[in-house]
Amino acid sequence: MKDKKVLIPLVVAVCIFFTGCQSSNVNKDVLYQVDLLQSLTLGQYDGVITVEELAKHGDIGIGTFEGVNGEMIVLDGVVYQALGDGSVVVADSKEKVPYATVTYMDKDIEKKDFTANDISDLKNKLDEIVKENGINHFYMVRIDGKCNQIKVRSELKQQKPYKYLDEALSTDQREFVYDNSEGTIVGLYCPPYMDKLNSPGWHFHFISNDKKQGGHILELNGLSGNVAMDKFSELDMYCPDNEIFDSLDLTVNQGDRIKDVEQGK
Numbered sequence: 001m002k003d004k005k006v007l008i009p010l011v012v013a014v015c016i017f018f019t020g021c022q023s024s025n026v027n028k029d030v031l032y033q034v035d036l037l038q039s040l041t042l043g044q045y046d047g048v049i050t051v052e053e054l055a056k057h058g059d060i061g062i063g064t065f066e067g068v069n070g071e072m073i074v075l076d077g078v079v080y081q082a083l084g085d086g087s088v089v090v091a092d093s094k095e096k097v098p099y100a101t102v103t104y105m106d107k108d109i110e111k112k113d114f115t116a117n118d119i120s121d122l123k124n125k126l127d128e129i130v131k132e133n134g135i136n137h138f139y140m141v142r143i144d145g146k147c148n149q150i151k152v153r154s155e156l157k158q159q160k161p162y163k164y165l166d167e168a169l170s171t172d173q174r175e176f177v178y179d180n181s182e183g184t185i186v187g188l189y190c191p192p193y194m195d196k197l198n199s200p201g202w203h204f205h206f207i208s209n210d211k212k213q214g215g216h217i218l219e220l221n222g223l224s225g226n227v228a229m230d231k232f233s234e235l236d237m238y239c240p241d242n243e244i245f246d247s248l249d250l251t252v253n254q255g256d257r258i259k260d261v262e263q264g265k
């Protein structure tokens, strides 16, 4: 009996200590990924966490919403939804997310007065920065600036039974071209060995300063702005606990399918 009296306050004290440590010691140098991009391309569009939950894991990133109901841009801790009708809204905190990648932005690398002629020039120039800093790490990039022209896409919400993403996009992709658009490009670089879990290389989304234009970037030209990059080493991936996910054959190579989806073919 004597021991119990000592033990209970001790357990409470230990719990408080660890809870306190957790909240003050969140690891912010990690990529938080919801599901595999390969799973999304095979039609796993069911939301598995809420926008509110996702936002606890980062203040910048990209993704999509339940039923691929638009493109997600997370910027300065706000989750934006660029919808298939071309509008952009702040996502409802209860909206569900099937796929996303977010992190907390640290400006490890900065390049002022950066320019790129088009999207392949952008990729090449960012690849040079990655080569200097280590190709086997993850990078989140943020480019604040303007484009002479930018072409983005979004898509209409899908209903069950879900089609593969390339099939859904072949009919329900919507493209938007904007001239002289000022805003922010949010991009993720995944290293080459991530080809089973995500898209190796670059994946860019855009949102304008007035938050009226946004989507997944297909093309751009005449980009000028300032680049900030966050280099990080850790991946924290959430596997959905649902029937669709467990029915997928994720050993099938999705490389070509992902390329088509990314490039909007």
Ligand SMILES: [Zn+2]
Binding pocket: 062, 071, 203, 204, 205, 216, 217
């Ligand atoms: Zn995208």
